Amino acid sequence: MVILVKALPQPSKTYGETVCCAGVTANRQWKRLFPVRFRHLKGESSFKRWDWVAFGFRRPTSDTRAESCHIHEDSIVVDGSLPERERVALLTPMIVGSGKEAAERGQSLALVRPRNTRFIYKRKTAVEIEEEREAYRHAARQALLFDKELAELEPSPFEFRFQFEDDSGKHDYQNGDWEAHAMFWRQRQRTSEADALRWMADIFNDEYPRAGMAFAIGNQAKRPQTWQLLGVIRLDVATQGEFAL
Secondary structure: OEEEEEEOOEEEOOOEEEEEEEEEOOOOOEEEEEEEOHHHOOHHHOOOOOEEEEEEEEOOOOOOOOOEEEEEEEEEEEEEEOOHHHHHHHHHHHEEOOHHHHHHOOOOEEEEOOEEEEEEEEEOOHHHHHHHHHHHHHHHHHHHHHOOOOOOOOOOOEEEEEEEEEOOEEEEEEEOEHHHHHHHHHHHHHOOHHHHHHHHHHHHHHHHHHHOEEEEEEEOOOOOOOEEEEEEEEOOOOOOOOOOO
16 A cells, blocks of 8 residues: 555554554555554665555454554565655545545545645643653653663644634644654754744645645544544645546
8 A cells, every 4th residue: 555644653552652554555445554663663664655565464353444454563565655646646536525424435534625724733731741751751661661662752842733624514633644743843953943833834824735735534443423634645636637547
């Protein structure tokens, strides 16, 4: 499948630290990969958005969502990447009007074209940051019991959100896309915190909506009525003749 989603790392009591990853196959079938201890991966197993990956898996025992795969982590192999010129043709036929429409189709993952989007950020409190920091510390210690030591992740000092509309109405979703938070850290290191936030606002409030943007969304296993924003994807709007590979 081609990787579309790498969500923020989450502390796990069982696996230490995991990342929810998702993508689509060449015949446009969604797959959700779990558990992926992404920062443990290296070499041919480490992947990024738009990479094709091959992997072995089994059906999960506690997740009944059709797209979910319990991945065999040591089987992951990266096999090239999806060229930019082929992305519209692969993904445009998968776009649905809303999470509600996707649920009615029996899907737990979907692509939507958001309308009237607004990227916003809010500074977290010191208590919120420390709670996240402690959770990552615990995950790092847990990982050491089974594998190698990892540097503790530093929580982002900001919560990033998108307000938008789709066919089911207005929404306000927290942005769980790891890449967005990585953008903040990289740009802050190059410039300053204020400049990094302005730069992100320009990208998500102007550049992406103008050029073409899609949201990868997914529901929760325990609360299937609750949808989350997992990936913010730059995706051109299709023109005639671009709908088939």
